[in-house]
Amino acid sequence: MYDPKSPHAEDFINHDEILATLAYADANATNAELIDTIITKAELRKGLSHREASVLLACTLEDRNQKIYALAEQIKKDFYGNRIVMFAPLYLSNYCINGCVYCPYHLKNKRIPRIKLSQDEIRREVIALQDMGHKRLALEAGEDPVNNPLEYILESIKTIYSVKHKNGVIRRVNVNIAATTVDDYRKLKDAGIGTYILFQETYHKDSYEKLHPTGPKHDYKWHTEAMDRAMQGGIDDVGIGVLFGLERYRYEYAGLLMHAEHLEAAMGVGPHTISVPRIKAADDVDPSSFDNGINEDTFAKIVACIRIAVPYTGIIISTRESQSCRERVLHLGVSQISGASRTSVGGYADPEPDDAKSEQFELSDRRTLDEIVHWLMNMGYIPSFCTACYREGRTGDRFMSLCKSGQILNCCHPNALMTLKEYLMDYASPETRRIGEELIAREIEKVPREKVRDIAKRNLAAINDGQRDFRF
Numbered sequence: 001m002y003d004p005k006s007p008h009a010e011d012f013i014n015h016d017e018i019l020a021t022l023a024y025a026d027a028n029a030t031n032a033e034l035i036d037t038i039i040t041k042a043e044l045r046k047g048l049s050h051r052e053a054s055v056l057l058a059c060t061l062e063d064r065n066q067k068i069y070a071l072a073e074q075i076k077k078d079f080y081g082n083r084i085v086m087f088a089p090l091y092l093s094n095y096c097i098n099g100c101v102y103c104p105y106h107l108k109n110k111r112i113p114r115i116k117l118s119q120d121e122i123r124r125e126v127i128a129l130q131d132m133g134h135k136r137l138a139l140e141a142g143e144d145p146v147n148n149p150l151e152y153i154l155e156s157i158k159t160i161y162s163v164k165h166k167n168g169v170i171r172r173v174n175v176n177i178a179a180t181t182v183d184d185y186r187k188l189k190d191a192g193i194g195t196y197i198l199f200q201e202t203y204h205k206d207s208y209e210k211l212h213p214t215g216p217k218h219d220y221k222w223h224t225e226a227m228d229r230a231m232q233g234g235i236d237d238v239g240i241g242v243l244f245g246l247e248r249y250r251y252e253y254a255g256l257l258m259h260a261e262h263l264e265a266a267m268g269v270g271p272h273t274i275s276v277p278r279i280k281a282a283d284d285v286d287p288s289s290f291d292n293g294i295n296e297d298t299f300a301k302i303v304a305c306i307r308i309a310v311p312y313t314g315i316i317i318s319t320r321e322s323q324s325c326r327e328r329v330l331h332l333g334v335s336q337i338s339g340a341s342r343t344s345v346g347g348y349a350d351p352e353p354d355d356a357k358s359e360q361f362e363l364s365d366r367r368t369l370d371e372i373v374h375w376l377m378n379m380g381y382i383p384s385f386c387t388a389c390y391r392e393g394r395t396g397d398r399f400m401s402l403c404k405s406g407q408i409l410n411c412c413h414p415n416a417l418m419t420l421k422e423y424l425m426d427y428a429s430p431e432t433r434r435i436g437e438e439l440i441a442r443e444i445e446k447v448p449r450e451k452v453r454d455i456a457k458r459n460l461a462a463i464n465d466g467q468r469d470f471r472f
Contacts, residue, residue, distance in 0.1 A: 001014065001017075002014040002016075002017035004258065004261045004262045004264075004265040004266065005262075005265045006262075006266070007225065007228060007266065008221075008225075009220065009221045009224035009225050010205075010221070012258060012259070012261075012262035013203050013205075013224060013255050013258055013259060013262075014258070015204075015205065017258070018203070018251055018254045018255060018258070021050060021051050021054050021254045022054065022058075022251065022254065024051055024054070024055070025051070025054040025057065025058035026058060028055050028058070029055070029058040029059055029060045029061075030059075030060055030061055031055075032061060032064065034055065035056065035059050035061065035064045036064070038052045038053075038055055038056060039056070039064070039067055039068065039071065042056075042071060042075075042308045042309075043071060045075060045078065045079075045311050045404075046311075047308075047309055047310055047311055047312075048257075048308060048309040049257075049261070050254050050257035050258050050261060050309075052309075053253070053257055053305055053308065053309035054250065054253065054254050054257075056305050056308065056309075057250060057253055057301060057302065057305045058250065065301070068301070068304055068305065068308065069300075069301075069304050069332060071308055072303075072304035072305070072307040072308050072332045072333050073304075073332060073333075075307055075308060075311045075333070076307055076331075076332070076333045076334075078311075079311055079312060079403060079408075080314075080409075080412075081409050081412065081413055082380055082381050082382055082443075083335070083381070083382045083386075083412060083413065084330065084334075084335065084336070084337055084376055084381045084382065084383055084384060085136070085314070085335060085336040085337075085384050085385075085386070086134070086135075086136065086337065086338075086339050086369070086372075086373075086383050086384065087134070087136040087137065087138055087174070087336060087337075087338055087339075088129055088132075088134045088136075088137055088138070088338055088339060088340065088341055088369075089137070089138045089139075089140050089176075089318075089338060089341055089342075089343065090122075090125060090126075090129065090137045090138065090139055090140065090160075090348075091140045091141070091342070091343060091344065091345045091346075091347070092116070092117050092122065092139060092140065092141040092148070092152075092153070092156055092345065093115065093116040093117065093141045093142055093144070093147060093148045093152075093345060094112065094114060094115055094116075094344075094345050095114050095116055095142050095144040095146075095147035095148055096142025096143050097142075097143060097144050097145075097215050097216070098142070098143055098178075098212060098214065098215030098216065098217040098218075099212065099213045099214035099215050099218075100201075100211060100212050100215075100217060101211050101212075101213070101285075102201075102211060102243065102246060102279055102285055102290070103282070103285065104282040104283040104284050104285055105142045106284070107214065107215065109283065109284045111283060111284060112283055112284075115345040115346060116147055116148065116152075116345070117156075117345060117346060119156070121346060121349070122156055122159050122160065123163050124349040125346065125348045125349050126159075126160050126163040126165075126170060127163060127165045127168070127349070128348035128349045129168075129170070129348055130163065130165050130166070130168025130169065130170065131165065131166070131427070132340055132368075132369045132370075132427065133369055133370075133373075133385065133423045133426065133427035133428075134170070134339075134369065134385070135169065135170060135171045135172070135387060135419065136170070136172045136173075136174070136194075136385065136387055137160065137170055137172070137173050138173075138174040138175070138176055138197060138338075139153065139156065139157070139160075139173060139174065139176060139177070140176050140177075140343075141153065141177050143177070143215065143216060143217060148177075150180065150184050150187060150188075153175065153177060153188070154187060154188070154191050157173050157175070157188075157191045157192065157193065158191065160173055161173065161192065166426070167422070167425075167426045167468055168426075169469075171387035171390075171391065172194040172387035172390050172391075173192070173193055173194060174193065174194045174195040174196070174197055174239070175188060175193045175194075175195075175196055175197065176196075176197040176198065176199075177198075178198075178216070178217065179198060179216075179217075179222055179223045179226035179229075180226070180229075181229065182229045183233070184233070185229055185230045185232070185233025185234070185235055186233040186234055188233070188235065189234040189235050193235070194237060194387070194390045194395075195235075195237040195238060195239045195273060196227075196230045196237070196238050196239070197238070197239035197240075197241075197273070197275070198223075198226050198227065198238075198239075198240070199240070199241040199242065199243060199275060199277070200224065200240060200241065200242050200255070200256075200259065201242060201243045201246060202242060202243065202246045202247045202252060203224075203242065203247075203252055203254075203255025203258075203259070204247045204248075204251055204252075204255070205220050207246065207247050208220045208223075211246060227240065227259075227263060227267075227271075228263075228266065228267065231263075231267045231269070236269070236272075236395035236396025236398075236399075237272035237273075237390075237395050237396060237399070238263070238271055238272060239271060239272055239273035239274070239275060239314075239316070240256065240259055240260070240263075240271045240273075240274055240275070241256075241273075241274055241275030241276060241277060241316070242255070242256055242276075243278070243279055244276065244277065244278045244279070244292075244294055244299070244302070245278050245279035245290050245292050245293045245294065246279060246290055246292060247292055248292055249292065249294050249298060249302065253302060253305070253306075256274065256306070257306075257309055257310065259271070260309075260310050260313070268397055269396050269397050269400055270310060270312065270313060270400065271310070271313050272313065272314060272395075272399070273313060273315070273316050273336065274306055274310065274313050274314070275315075275316040275317075275318070276299070276302060276303060276306070276315065276316070276317060277318060277320055278293070278294065278299065278320060278321070279293070280320050280362045282362060299325070299329070300328050300329055300332055303315060303329040303332045303333045303334060304332040304333055306333060307332060307333025311404075312400055312403045312404050314335045314336050315333050315334045315335055315336070316334070316336040316337070316338075317329055317334045317336075317337055317338075318338045318341065319338050319339070319340075319341040319363045319364065319365040319366070320362075320363065320364060321364055321365065322364040322365055323364075323365050323367070323375070325364075326365060327375075327379070330379070330381065337372075339367075339369045339372040339373070340367070340368050340369040340372065341363065343363065369427075370427070370428060370429050370432050373423065373428065373432055373436070374429075374431065374432045374435065377432070377435050377436055377439050378435065380439075382413075382416045382417065382420060382439065382443060383416075383420055383423070384412075384415070384419055384420065385419035385422065385423055386412065386415040386416050386418075386419045386471070388411065388415045388471035388472060389408075389411075389412075391471065392471065394408075410448070410449060410452065410472075411452075413443070413446065414447050414452060414453070414455075414456035414459075414472055415471050415472055417440050417443055417444055417456065417460065418456065418459055418460060418463060418470050418471070420436060420439075420440065421436075421440060421460050421463045421464070422463055422468055423436075424436040424437065424440075425463060425464065440460065444456060444457060444460070452472065455472075456472075
């Protein structure tokens with residue numbers, strides 16, 4: 001039976017419950033009265049159950065779908081304002097002992113060069129990222145206890161935080177590595193990581209086992225219960241996600257929300273972030289061999305329905321997606337995006353051609369960070385390089401309580417403007433800086449509390465004079 005409080009994967013991601021949910025959603029896809037009731041509940045900004053949200057995703061009534069999109073956009077504004085958090089992935093090693101059929105790093109692929117960065121090479125990568133303007137990274141590494149032991153990850157985190165180049169500094173390191181033990185998660189927590197990220201890939205157990213035929217990742221239970229162990233190890237913020245295209249998208253959507261429900265029920269805190277990657281071409285990987293791909297209309301609706309169902313979570317979209325796709329879903333709920341990403345090991349200090357075979361997946365948005373910042377500001381968004389909540393201890397239930405009450409905006413808005421000001425002073429092109437200065441001048445007046453607004457203005461002036469790292 002479905003039990004969101006259970007520590008067992010087969011209980012909180014219950015296959016029969018998902019099938020019953022999909023049948024319920026299909027039966028009510030044109031039930032206007034029920035859909036209106038669910039939308040009314042969603043307007044309270046308290047979230048929806050996986051069954052309720054699945055009905056909205058299945059809805060085929062166009063007028064109700066337009067209400068869903070409008071509500072998603074408004075909830076995004078209510079919780080996150082017009083801020084978009086910026087980050088970049090940093091690939092440390094592509095050595096891996098798993099057999100994941102959708103990933104070019106799988107053990108049997110002999111065509112890609114296997115690379116593991118030394119600490120000196122990591123420093124070069126970090127300097128290259130700092131020189132773009134990045135302040136937040138997501139570490140990536142294949143699963144290989146010989147080549148990529150936890151000690152290597154911990155040493156790499158220490159190296160990253162130690163690099164100070166010109167005005168550059170990495171202030172938050174998120175980590176996306178394989179499922180591990182509670183003791184190892186404690187070590188990651190002690191190393192000062194931000195969010196621990198682990199994609200489920202697919203919640204369909206049979207499909208999961210077929211897609212991961214060999215290696216430790218084959219163990220569905222160990223992988224699916226990883227977030228519980230991470231939180232037991234003291235990590236406050238965890239990020240979940242699925243790889244859309246591996247299984248039926250409505251199955252994955254229901255499983256994703258059940259995982260969020262489980263974390264709330266069993267651990268007291270839901271996911272800090274939810275990622276929505278779609279499978280892309282890569283060396284030895286052909287997306288057409290998977291028959292569950294989704295078009296951009298479906299993708300946009302998934303994002304909107306996640307925002308409505310889990311209003312407090314950050315939604316992440318990467319450079320897997322094109323500029324036009326990213327622009328569309330920014331309005332519907334996305335709050336974090338990567339910029340100027342490289343998915344090859346060592347790809348920042350020594351960029352490879354766009355058609356390089358060592359990338360983990362094919363990128364669709366290859367613009368520079370300056371171009372992305374410029375693009376966001378032209379649409380009225382504030383590109384934010386802020387890491388204040390993590391550094392001020394506003395994580396886990398403390399962050400969620402502020403976010404759910406709407407109070408997080410009182411510090412996030414000025415923090416975003418101050419970190420944008422740093423970017424403009426240190427890294428922006430003249431035109432980007434001009435647009436950014438105009439944006440800051442407008443947005444600073446929207447800070448509701450006069451005292452906070454006055455302090456932020458003084459800090460902005462100090463940044464203009466060369467000082468750095470102010471935060472509320």
